[in-house]
Amino acid sequence: MTRNIQQPPSLPCRPRDVRDVRDVRPSVLSRAQLRACGVSPARAAARCGADGPWQRTLPGVYVLHRRPLTADERLRAALLYAGRPPAPGRRGAPGGDPGAGYGGAVVTGFAALALRGFAVVPPPGEWSGIDVLVPHARRSRPVGYVRPVRSAAVPPPGWVRGLPVAPVERALADAVAGLRAPSAVRRLLVGAVRGGHCEPGAAVDELGRIGLLDRPPVARAADALLAEDRAMAESRLYDLVMEHDLPQPLWNVCLRLPGGPRLGAVDAYWPGRAVAVALVAGGPGRGGPGDGGRHRTEREARWAAHAAEREHLERLGITVVRLAPEGLRDAGGRQAAAVRTALRAAADREPAARVVVLPR
Template structure:
């Protein structure tokens, strides 16, 4: 985790141990808060604040392996990609080059490769994957016929111009965030876009109900003429 803090990542578990990579032939062992891992895949270090540090993809996957739960691992991978510390493909390569890794981590990486930028969006991606609906894209920018920005939906079905927003009550219901959400929804309406808003908690507590709502929203969007909106 200490390497990721040096790169500026914030969404990290409260683990204070230092994870130290050393060549496989070295006889150094762990002690105290220092966890030593001998490896035959020692990466070329990046210097951060004068300290040799593993590159972001290696640091993320090493931290994800030691995360307290899968949500924490997804959160780290999503933040690294969302804030452009690394490409999702670099994380995938780092996972695939390991001979021994928890298969759940490979599964957890799939929504990130698909474009999800958070744990909630990963939940939405997994629900969409069960839906049988046409392709959804994630975090793309939508513009109207005049080239005006409409929104950057969490999920987007371009076939029928359907937006899916995973809107948390805490973030979207207060102050400037509330006003921004109302303005976003007004732009959707003006552009003729059908939008479904879902609370993140319902993706796990009521997945079947959310799936039914998503399919109903898709059918509603499919029945009307597709508006002249496009991705850029």
């Protein structure tokens, strides 16, 4: 989810087209950017002296005033330090890349969540620093309040207040990586979902991709997040039936053979037409190489159980329509059409075996 999309700020000047640094409008510049504007490192250092009008806030990063930095200035300084962008026109400066002004660096973690308006983010005084995603080959070290986070694949950023910001799921995972208290982990993850910032499944996938699901507090919070995912999907299924004028089904029931074994639980069932809807999140391959072993095993077991139940029900003449939570969110019309088609086709099928319907 990306909002407040803006284009990144352009560099203050072309190489060598100003000599008076008072003409430079941005208040935070890197050494390379100043040099491109005709300001030598020696001159920049002199202006940061005890009586000078500037300050050096991080290695190679200059602020063109002596006042305390604003929040945005601190973020821009962190990006310039971690990204080390080459000067415009220099070899290696990517032409046409919207993130070139920051060397491909992207704000992540709590700072990115705060920029995106998260209500559950602790105040900046409680952060251990500003996390900045950088390409894996970049060798920036933690300095002061900046913590570079090297990544083999820096995701394309959104632009908020002129700053490159990591996607919500990645920023959330990087914030969780720095938390140790189980209550803080759960509060942040569940708050992100309830605040409408991201989908539970996508957040858990990202936690697995960067290898956090093997931490017990994160794994427990992920379980709570998936329960939230389930509740949201059920609510969307109710809305889908109402908004698309589908016949009212029996909700959340368990099917059994008369006097026989349990056949399976379904989220909606139309007994007169022997059609069922089952909500199934993802597939057996969902997740990443860092996915926690327990979650991966449980997911594969759930998928296998769903597949076996569906096959058994369909052998008995019951049509099972499987819907994914993300499908209900992104393509409700197509999901409703699939259910409607199954209901209409019921008249052309052989009668289904008689089953007993019980509350789940």
